[in-house]
Amino acid sequence: MSERTPMIEMRSVSKHFGSVIALSDISMQVYSGEVMCLLGDNGAGKSTLIKTLSGVHQPTHGEMLLGGEPARFKSPAYALDAGIATVFQDLAMIPLMSITRNFFMGREPTVGWGPFKRIDWKLADRIAKQEMAKIGIDVRDPSQPVGTLSGGERQCVAIARAVYFGAKVLILDEPTSALGVKQASVVLRYIAKARADGLAVIFITHNVHHAYPVADAFTLLKRGGSLGTFRKENISREEVLNMMAGGAELESLDAELAEFQRSDSEKNADTEETATASKTRLAAGQ
């Protein structure tokens, strides 16, 4: 597996904002046909990392390789052209614009020439409808505003758009965090489909039940640095959960951990240090 060329690779990438070191020495490889799950608490640098990947920020040090070739993106438009599509959690769609207008935003199909170049609405509407149908969402009228769609459907429009425009790398920023169970499963199924289509997917989430079924590998970020990448076969769901709950800082967070593990074995909580005894009692007393 490691002999393959990664679809996208970061080599010792750092990003500084003035005196703030937002990312330091991050290395990561993502292969096509794989889902890399990015874990980390708030402020760990997940957002900076994906914004660096998608061309919003430029790395201060280090380099990025796309398909083995060094890549540097001046703006999101360059990253898009190179095949890196990012679906941001809440910034993906413009509610007042129609599905078709959103779908083709920035890359409208045109007919005609010179000053008479115009959007090919017939083609655009048909493609938008088609692509949405492919992921199981039946759009009655692609000219209806995106605001009339549910949250999961909106995420799917954004993902379908990225896939349609030939993305090789798909970056998803907490696509399921605001969604209900059923809607999240729609998005997850679509992520699995994108992986099967050979895309390299970088998936950020706080929900292990969303992350574990679709991910092939996990990278843990903490305070701007990487704590390592773990293959799914080498790590259990509980270990991922622990990493998400604080990783190496586990000992100092055992009160919370006791909460998580209470249902499995309440005895574990009883043997914790005395410093957390009061919290444990609280938990046991419920």
Added chain:
Amino acid sequence: MKSSASPQADAVETQDERIQKVSFWKRALSRPEFGALAGTVLVLAFFLVAASGTGMFTPAGIVNFLEVAAQLGIIATAAALLMIGGEFDLSIGSMIGLAGILIAIPAVEYGWPLWAAILLAFACAGLVGWINGNLVNKTGLPSFIVTLGFLFILRGLAIGVSRLLTGRTQIGGVHDHIPGDWFASLFSGEVATGLFAWMAEQGWIATNFAGNPVVTGIPVSIVWWLGLTAVATWVLLCTPYGNWIFASGGDANAARNSGVPVHRVKISLFMFTAFSATIFACLQVMDTGSADTIRGLLKELEAIIAVVIGGALLTGGYGSAIGAALGALIFGLVQMGIFYTGVNTDWFQVFLGVMLLVAVLFNNFMRKKAMEAK
């Protein structure tokens, strides 16, 4: 439904049938300019009754209120595009004053050909728009504040430059320079004069004592207004650039992340509003033959009123150029209607304010409706 459908309709896919269920009214209601259209019909109906027999709806009267609407409509079109793009321009009115000075002084005082003076005004307007756009982009300040600054800067410049170079704030005598200047003639006079003469011959429109028609043609400002509205509508609805305007105003971040050049779009929109103010100034200077530093006072607010009546959202991302044109038409109808009906013109402003509030409330309501699942 089924029983009334023709055999051909049954043959069409079942999916199309569901689209049919979205009634014509609901579709019309979800268009941004619907409110303005309803308002225009109401106002028109009102004055057709109230001002009947006063000459408001004779050819001369119609040209009168259309000319008022046209002048406002020209800047309202640009203001509409800018507002859909998510920004304001409060410097439009001052730009009108400055552009007038920039046309009149070189032509009258320094003997420039008029076309060169007009080009100078357009170049300065482009620069002002470019600075406005860049300041808004680079600083991230609300365009309200940036262009409020330019409202005073440009007005002050107009007065200062004019007094410095000529010692006056009014420059007359532009009329002498118009004949033979093809570029200036784009902004002066009337079109379709032959048609109107012919219609007068046929007895369709009234003639004066000399046998000439009372209305000799369509003022060129009306042509500019309709032309700009048509072009702006086409750009908004049919071109990628139009989609970028909606996207930039709807959510600049989302647009940028999708590869839309938001900064370039906003700069070009600010330049367009400054250009529209210059067109306004050209028409006014050619029409009156003079420039005055206080011209265009409060025009920026009137333009915003027309745009909002036309269904645009102050927050951007939603609106229409046709709506802005209708807003300007309502403006013209009411202003001239009040004059013709003999109501004290003081009431015009009251009506304008009420109209604005009603339009905003109506727009808010319609936006909520549009967001509901159909």
